[in-house]
């Protein structure tokens with residue numbers, strides 16, 4: 001189930017995000033998002049903050065979000081919470097130019113190094129996979145593993161990519177894949193994606209030295225990761241979205257599994273919130289129930 005209670009607006013700060021949406025988005029400003037990380041930490045859950053924004057075709061907004069991440073990293077360190085960041089390539093300039101993306105990512109990674117904060121790179125659609133992998137490889141080597149990359153089980157190429165990643169420092173987050181990709185390069189059937197996800201996990205637990213992020217809400221995949229950990233002893237963590245199976249997040253953390261919540265925040269919350277509602281009828285039902293006050 002999605003969170004069983006409506007999240008109250010506990011922050012003293014004015015929250016412009018209506019109750020309902022604030023189950024999935026932490027707030028509009030970084031201070032409110034960091035308050036949410038602090039609340040997660042009290043349950044033993046770490047935070048992965050994502051400033052909402054993507055596909056900028058001009059450089060100024062890409063640079064502005066890059067600066068926002070740099071400031072956020074300093075704020076996370078000053079707040080002394082267990083939290084890191086996750087950035088989207090198209091948010092920091094990939095659609096403007098590969099050089100812009102690389103320059104901005106380097107600034108964010110440098111801030112991460114300066115303040116001891118991990119930097120995740122989200123994976124977007126298949127047209128961005130190569131450049132994102134290359135950027136990750138560069139920073140994984142350059143920071144000796146203080147960066148992470150997301151890979152998508154729905155893409156047929158990912159098994160080969162993961163073989164390349166096995167030799168690199170850093171972490172890899174495994175997800176099923178959120179983008180509607182062409183059938184010649186992607187598994188379209190849910191069962192095939194699930195099978196590919198299991199194969200990737202099995203390979204990673206067998207071949208990686210650690211640094212496996214299980215980015216899934218699927219109880220079957222979480223259980224499978226626990227079985228693989230028991231078999232191979234490889235370290236891993238579970239990552240889930242804010243507002244999704246939060247009871248499970250707390251239970252995993254209480255059981256000693258490193259658990260992180262991916263926490264979106266920022267002014268561009270509306271489209272993210274509607275995506276969450278569209279994705280599962282339970283989410284829409286939950287929102288409706290909140291509106292009618294049951």
Ligand code: FAD
Nearest residue numbers: 001122123150175176177178215216217218239240241262
């Ligand atoms: P699904 O196959 O969607 O669902 C399987 C089962 O999980 C369901 O039957 C149900 O039991 C449970 N479940 C799933 N959703 C819910 C829910 N809302 N409420 C209750 N139970 C639920 N995708 C990318 O392409 N790039 C990224 O960079 C990226 N980063 C991500 C980061 C994190 C931390 C997470 C969790 C996901 C990320 N994704 C990313 C999205 C991902 O690709 C999937 O689209 C998404 O996680 C849904 O797949 P799933 O594995 O959770 O399970």
